[in-house]
Amino acid sequence: MSTPLTQMILVRHGATDSNLARPARLQGRGVNLPLSTIGRRQAALTAELLKSRPATTLYSSPLLRAVETAEAIAAPLGLEVRVEPRLVEVHVGRWEGRDWGEIEQNDREAFENFQRDPATFGYADGETMQQVQDRVRPVFAELLARHIGEQIIVVSHNVVNRTYLAHLLEIPTRYCRHVQQDNCGVNLIEHRPGSERAIVRSLNLIDHLAEAFTEYPA
Template sequence: MTATQLLLVRHGTTDANVQVPYILQGSSIDLPLNDNGRRQAQQVAGFLADHPIKHVYSSPLQRAAETAGVIAGRHGLAVNQIAEITECHVGVWEGKDWDTIARETPEAYRLFHEDPAAHPYLGGESYSDVLRRAWPAFERLLHRHVGDTVVVVAHNIVNRVLCAHLMGLELRKAKGLAQDNCCVNIIQHADGKSTLVTMNSVFHLRG
């Protein structure tokens, strides 16, 4: 059977991604790409220009949809949005930095960092919650587009959780996986099995 290839991309940089101190940008802060993020989107689109991409999907959030639109434009494709791959809901911690969170809600902070799969962002989702909604959507795409190359533009936590699951890692360890802005993860699906063959590739962003 011909393999299906899914190219899982993280969106380009927004102002929140580079704010100092770093703040949590979940599903409620819906910022567009900044200038660097738009440059990154062009770079990843150029990198993928020679791939035989048939379909492009994204989260509904601006930063993902804008990145996906640049990629899709190189192939004359429309972007289809999937709500299930929107970024993790980080609850009352949205827009706050980790030092503030640790000071204001120390016990919830401790539990989350011990095991984010079991303990959610306060008032939001855990990694397990994200996997429960994102994985079925991921599988539907694989079964819908057998033998095709498909691009999916999503988010830091969503991508980490999916990659951890594909590697068979304990989900709590997903927080240790790198997902740089506009990185590419390559997933091959054949004979009923999905394999993560490349993770967090960013060679196209150099120079």
């Protein structure tokens, strides 16, 4: 008898005005913007992609941009959005609402430390990448264990997704920013009970977003 396979579809939320700004502005957990017009279209296209999936449960970060994305995906599936507060985005400290150019100019030492090793130094007065990974890994493990043999959807954030995926891919946390997560990029993760870790089957799928895709710096 085969071991039941659990699938997690992990999605980054759609774009906000801060994501689309040039240069982009850091939001973290303190800036709680709704989706932009482009972000709503991205969410609708993602809902279209996933509408035929046999998902049983849909979880979302509590932040508005994630909840709105989750609601769009949930509607055609007939699912309710279950908010999971522990999947909230990284705390970016005093860099909240600022762009990287401004941060580099006005907070150079902290910026250079972050660029060199964000797992150790992190966002000034906020979390490190390692701290984010340490707090979200048990949450994802719990969700996979709770839904053995099912398919679930989780809508979360750039740093939350990157740090968790880096763990699964065995990429050192200091390099997790190399794991690209576009707005409404879709990742497929699979796990069988007894396995040491889940497997990443697809990473940052964005083909479904062609008509709404806009590049911007992470």
